Amino acid sequence: MALAAALVALPLSGCRRETPAPAKALIYEHPNYARLSPAELLIESQRKGVMGRKQSLRDVSRVVETIAPLVAQSVEQKAILADLQALAGRRPVAELREELRRWQEADLLLESGGDPEAVSAAGAVGVAQWLADTARRAGLRVDEREYARIVARARRLRAALSELRQQPAEWQRAEQPGGPPLGREQWIARYESELAALERKRLEADERRDPRKAIFAQTRYLVRLWRRFGSLDWALQAYHGGERGAERTLGYFLSEGGKSPVSFADLYFGTSPRKTPKTFSYFYGRADDHRYYAWRVQMAQEALALYRESPEKFRARWETLAPGYPMDRAWYPNELDAAFADVAALQAAYRSGRLLALPDAGESVVVETLAPLDPENERWYRGLRPEALGMLQRLAAIYREEGGRAPLSVCGATTTVEYAAREQTRGDAAPDGEEAPALTLHATGLCVDVRRPADLWDRKVLEYALSALGDRMRIAWLRDYPTNAYHLCPNPAFAREFVPRR
Structure with missing residues (x-):
């Protein structure tokens, strides 16, 4: 049987755009x-x-x-x-x-x-x-051919009804050539009656409906x-x-x-x-x-x-629960008020210890190019908040302990408001009539995206590692299908568990 539609993630650095949540959302209360x-x-x-x-x-x-x-x-x-x-x-x-x-x-x-x-x-x-x-x-009766025939007939009747309702009240038409004319309301009544009968037949043809x-x-x-x-x-x-x-x-x-x-x-x-x-x-x-x-x-x-x-x-x-957003927006409802505005803000965050640099490529983690629109400042985007870096290290440790072979590949980390605007200018602007993409917590350094491994075994082991943390509410994670990545964020209630290794 099919599962209902899944939640989607929308980080700016390596993930999709978000859709708006209700205005003035209430504050998430953590359970005990x-x-x-x-x-x-x-x-x-x-x-x-x-x-x-x-x-x-x-x-x-x-x-x-x-x-x-x-x-x-x-x-x-x-x-x-x-x-x-x-x-x-x-x-x-x-x-x-x-x-x-x-x-x-x-x-x-x-x-x-x-x-x-x-x-x-x-x-x-x-x-x-x-x-x-x-x-x-x-x-259950399931006659898909009969169902399709009924639906096609109903579609034609609805089109005919639409045309009839646009005719003047005095409009008439004979049922057969040379026969007595029927008025517009008589034809409408006939079509509506047939549509009602077709609806009953439709449910009989496919009882799943x-x-x-x-x-x-x-x-x-x-x-x-x-x-x-x-x-x-x-x-x-x-x-x-x-x-x-x-x-x-x-x-x-x-x-x-x-x-x-x-x-x-x-x-x-x-x-x-x-x-x-x-x-x-x-x-x-x-x-x-x-x-x-x-x-x-x-x-x-x-x-x-x-x-x-x-x-x-x-x-x-x-x-x-911030409908329309990933879970990190429910856990950190006010963090975007302090989003990193530009590279200078990132540099200041490193000096203060608010951001820590991602490790150089090693056995456990490698880092992809994170800021292709700003290559001169690439290194400043290769960092995370301490709890997010600790989370990534814990994930990598579980992954390796359980048999993951290839290193995890980070494809999204910290971004800035300015960089997000450049991405939008490049062609990510919303279509006419839609809202522009919202900032994500990548602009705070609290989220990281990990590429889905190419190897089937490694993919499964990575999902096991994600579940090992997510099932205990230590992190929120989800798969972002367009970018072929996993988006994850630490639960603030367990930030102390994610002290990063130096």
Whole structure:
């Protein structure tokens, strides 16, 4: 199944431009990290991607108001209750039913944002993001040829209606040559009636687009996966990434010393490049950060619960996450007030110790050209704030310890307001009608971009190292696809952990 759209990064030095966040965003409140277990920290690390996207407020409200009632009906199906009875053991069936409802609602938030017309790049369709073959096996009708014919006819009717509404009120036309003329309103009524009938046929031709049928089928499918894999987190991993993928992941882990039954948390925290290389290579090779899916579903449950408690509280929390920006803008809301204006400001920052120079090329880290528009001053752009440099060194150490071979390549570090303006003048200006690109925290020295390795094994090990820090909320990181790089920033709550080595 397809995953909802991902967060994007927009640093100026080596990354994309940002899009605006809500004005006067509230200040982000850090949780009490010391009281959170490893699993709770990992779930917390998914908050930005689930609750802090620009469309999160819209999607959460849509799921609560229009999709959740269908899920509540679906988990009451007689066949579902019978299956839950078989799963229950000593647990009350009502408890399992409530658990299923929460997990399924959260999955639908991630899959489609509750949009019945959602279509993924992989061809998954509808609120539950069914692929055609899987949907047919689940009992849904999917006749893509008939669906296309209906849509084409509806498109022609809408065009005809548009033309009719532009005609004068006295306009008439016969249905057949020589027949009695029909007035404009009669033709409009006919076309609207046919369009309504086509809409019913459209949902019948591809039942993935019928929210009720798609959700009811998904509930049945999830319960079957629950019975097969033993837990809802594994069931959702299998639904999202395929049953065969879940089976292979489990098989590799068991072959490398895992003990059955394997909880998803046991596998996640027990997988590493050194200890379980087969499991690691497969698990970290799955597309769209599949390994995070069960954790994201748990954060989605929290998002929906908060919205139900109070839409106003949800909106306030959403604003603290700086929608439209990477997480660093939520963590450092005022840092751009002290952005480096020009090279002279960078030089002063080095003298004061506010910036530290990146190391010369070595076994662990190499630095690409960072300021091609200002080659004479290149060396002044090759620095970071102490906590960002310490973060980079920690990342490189984990990467090397876990088997990374090629050195990490830094492709973005500190920039200036002046340099950003030169980049914009070069051709990065926003199109007409759009806002100019905003400054990013690269202009403060707090962020760094690391090139995605060319070697497949090294890519996976680097993502493991990024996850090792990000899962514990020490850093925020994301992949910037246009620049083929990872953008990362230290959590200010843990700045003292990132004391750089001299």
